Amino acid sequence: MSLNKERRIGRLAVMMLLDDDKERTLEIVKELGWTTCTGKVGSMEASKVVAAIETAARKNEIVKTGVYREGHALYHAIIEALHGVTRGQVQLGSVLRTVGLSFAIVRGEPYDSSEEGEWIAVSLYGTIGAPMKGAEHETIGLGINHI
Amino acid sequence: MSLNKERRIGRLAVMMLLDDDKERTLEIVKELGWTTCTGKVGSMEASKVVAAIETAARKNEIVKTGVYREGHALYHAIIEALHGVTRGQVQLGSVLRTVGLSFAIVRGEPYDSSEEGEWIAVSLYGTIGAPMKGAEHETIGLGINHI
Amino acid sequence: MSLNKERRIGRLAVMMLLDDDKERTLEIVKELGWTTCTGKVGSMEASKVVAAIETAARKNEIVKTGVYREGHALYHAIIEALHGVTRGQVQLGSVLRTVGLSFAIVRGEPYDSSEEGEWIAVSLYGTIGAPMKGAEHETIGLGINHI
Amino acid sequence: MSLNKERRIGRLAVMMLLDDDKERTLEIVKELGWTTCTGKVGSMEASKVVAAIETAARKNEIVKTGVYREGHALYHAIIEALHGVTRGQVQLGSVLRTVGLSFAIVRGEPYDSSEEGEWIAVSLYGTIGAPMKGAEHETIGLGINHI
Amino acid sequence: MSLNKERRIGRLAVMMLLDDDKERTLEIVKELGWTTCTGKVGSMEASKVVAAIETAARKNEIVKTGVYREGHALYHAIIEALHGVTRGQVQLGSVLRTVGLSFAIVRGEPYDSSEEGEWIAVSLYGTIGAPMKGAEHETIGLGINHI
Amino acid sequence: MSLNKERRIGRLAVMMLLDDDKERTLEIVKELGWTTCTGKVGSMEASKVVAAIETAARKNEIVKTGVYREGHALYHAIIEALHGVTRGQVQLGSVLRTVGLSFAIVRGEPYDSSEEGEWIAVSLYGTIGAPMKGAEHETIGLGINHI
Ligand SMILES: [Mg+2]
Ligand SMILES: [Mg+2]
Ligand SMILES: [Mg+2]
Ligand SMILES: [Mg+2]
Ligand SMILES: [Mg+2]
């Protein structure tokens, strides 16, 4: 059941956001036959970050609309990614901070064995800080789930 | 006080671990005149992950041994990075899971204004899972602090 | 100070919600001379869940209005029950999820020794999920406190 | 995608532990064609609770040994159930408390639509308290995941 | 049910540790007819901090040995105090840090109304930091519960 | 790098709030050549507590306006102090509770070695409870950071 080195879904999801040459990462994902999308969201409300990612995932047909199973897998991946971004309490405006984030969603088969099936990765990268221009530092998060 | 695009310390710390061409990232960091090091640690004990990073930071003179101020900045950056890795409870073996991680530490001045001084970034990337070969998925974490 | 098998207050509080024959559980509670009530609450705000349970407890005279000691015991039992429902962060709408819950409150003496006095149990059972019909799974929580 | 009232997998998992007539619940689960098992574990180490449930799930063929996807689904269900039991920090002996728990695992299809596939529920019920006979109260937890 | 200004139990518990003239605070507590004790504990294990406080409370007859109700009230007060000390995860050695703490326990009636009965306050004050002499800063915690 | 007994910044920050003779503590702080201020804030929103402290710190020139480094040090000290106040989830109104707090901010050099530089302490003391007069108990918090 080992993770295939060429198919490290989490690494690819993060590289979709960090690579200078984003097209290169996108190509790798497409060659693997996987689905992916990226987007941006800035908010003081964590719920808006969740909503932006869920909407993008449905619109880009990465998860099937109306199938809870898929929405459930995605939701927990998003919340896990938000733990990396918030590092303690999954809260933004309620503790007077805001985020400006890029996100990527990747769905594919990262394991050698076909029995391991599909997984989903949600990556977040951007800044977190006070609601005041420039008063912020970088932040990252990654959530991975079977789907 | 804005974050300089060429000096995104968090992005660089993560690229030290994810880039195919790690030398390229290392060069960028060195050209900026910053200090950095990388290492690996696998453990079921979070304390060993903390210790490995602290030891590497001291040995590579990224933080000054015997100056608590610097150790304090580093410690909180490590713990914040571990939040991304553990996504909920900063626990490994006590909830029957283990990690195999690469880490990078980068120290430099990411902001335009010199008044913002030095910051430290700790990045973690690897796998987390059951203590059983292959029963694991990827995980990432980033902690950033002023130093 | 052992817990009396026939007076497991937590089990009874949960059975008030899950038993097909709820009357049977209610009868057992009443035969013990204990007080109890049940109710329902659906919300995206955790504060509304807390308020609904506190109001029911006062209206049904399970806790004495105006006595903080009793309100304090109840409050902590509610928050503990919400931990089981939310499993990580005691947040609903702020992480884009909603609950539809039944709750029961039971007050009585679960221990053999009369010195152990009265305790309160708050149980919650229902669904948690996205604010979209059917996109939800079950959830349970139980909080117990001395009163 | 609605949850079928006769197939509330979480309720059934809890009733496997609480019902006076456990055979009745077991029969319902079996008539649905689902798989289930129960067990007991007492420990001051959360890792031992996790291990006991994982071992029972594999031995009773509720999850497939060697398929990480299934182990991953089960693991997160267990940790979610432990949140209900521990209500705050998923820690036992490290904060000087111990548990005596019964557990049930149920795997089946709780939703009307076949597209929703299989889900797994892990329920925990028992006592938590000081490592001193009788110094304990009841506790419950439920974790549910798609599998 | 208002808190009596002269009987602020939490403030008194903290002053037992911080006041230059500790005898003065002790006198106030005794004049109120309340019970109290203080002690010290240094450890990398949170469980040892809990044990030291529980033992002192029993030995000084602040809580009644063998009455779970009292042990339960004390336990939750201790854990709440530890939240202030640890600020995030109630963990010490497992995240490579250690504490050197003084503690005070005060039991008395802080409210005007006699109906509010007795409450217990646990205060902690000392240092937290790396297991290296001097690499530490101060920390405080206070837990209050009805008893 | 040891903490100087006469310059225990955390103790002084708390004594600014608890001491009967607040002038005495203020004098000690001023004699050390340190900066400090106090204030009050009551709210059901944690963000308002954060904002009140940040505003006071800037207005009293304890931190430099427009320097993120200083705002960052202060922010984390505030959040750490709030952990002591909230003991679990850094939430107020969202879990139906409110606070009435005094706060103090102290900035100075608590260590013997000048290399350790300046640190900031944020202390909070007051009451937490239901949004109902008198239904509250005391609470305390202290956050310390290098600045
Ligand atoms: Mg996982
Ligand atoms: Mg920060
Ligand atoms: Mg308890
Ligand atoms: Mg779920
Ligand atoms: Mg309380």
Ligand SMILES: [Mg+2]
């Ligand atoms: Mg610190």
